[in-house]
Amino acid sequence: MTENKSDWGINTKLNHPREVKLLPGNKPILQPIYQTAKFSPSEDYPYSEQFIYSRISNPTLRQLELTLADLQKKEDCIVLASGIAAVSGTLLALLRAGEHMITFRELYKPARVFIRDFLPRYNIESTFLSLKNLSEIERQIRPGLTKLIYFESPSNPNLTVADITELSRIAKKFNLLLVMDGTFGGPHQHTEFNIDVVIHSLTKYANGHGDIIAGSVAGNKELVKKIKEFAGYFGATLDPHAANQITRGLKTYNLRYQRQSQSALEIARQLQNHPKVKNVIYPGLESHPEYKLSQSQMKDNGGIIAFELKEDTIDAQKFCHRLKMIQFTASLGSTETLICPTLLFFGLDLNENERNEMGINNHSLRLSVGLEDPKDILDDLENGFSAR
């Protein structure tokens, strides 16, 4: 075919749009979005160092990965199409059939279901313990078979704070990989701990605007490489446009997280004194069961509050329906305040004992505080309290 593009027919021209080149030194302030599935390689460099196919790598995704690695003080990071792809992809990449892992009942429900109900299909077994009883871990380690400890801190939905120093001590002693889902604390926290792999649902605080589903996995180069190799076949690739939106969301991440933490503390204190509230769990309240631990581990307390209505009030589901500004929905870490009944959203797979142990019942709620004025959030909660 001729190089002279002016000779091309219009259908050829439409399918090879004209390239607009910038002069050397004339730079866009923001990196363009590489909204392309494929790249053509140069003869002058090794193919392994070039971008070829966006399922494997893409510059817009790479920009987000490097930003997230910096924020988390980790050597490397990979982004995936959802937080749960980060969870399932990491576990499938790091474990083999016949191996065993230790985890905890205090987990985000889809993670718990994946580990409990799906991993056994691949002959990967798990033991579920309580985050409040780490002394049980050593007894449950199966020599030669147990490879990994997986935990959340604070846990979803009821904000149990894990003793990360103790978990990393045990992991090191028995040569286990320590994997944490740190979504509630956000990617700026817990960076000083010795955690091998840190997972985040970027859907929540990182993106922050509630319009993207995404996840990340950070760790040392060797572990991230292992997960990246697997991810190429797992195929849960993030779209470049979505990655760019998250890079943008991260610019205000610290401002949002701090403001949401401040508002949440104010709201948690008010809830604690409310005559219709039985119990409030918030890492910044002295009444939190692991208050000392949370204050030593977390710089910011976060925007999520778990609370329980008294039994003689309406149930949690009705409470959510009576609110006018606060949205009754899943998810958290958005600019809008969100609320959900914890039993309906996170407890239906648990038996009575497990629900009691985890404080999940007909009257329990999870509130994710947004960027609205705290007074308006409190006023709207009154619409729930005063309803019958």
Ligand SMILES: *Cc1c(COP(=O)(O)O)cnc(C)c1O
């Ligand atoms: C939401 C969430 C996930 C899953 O993330 P998605 O982006 O919805 O797939 C995993 N872990 C925790 C703690 C979460 O809150």
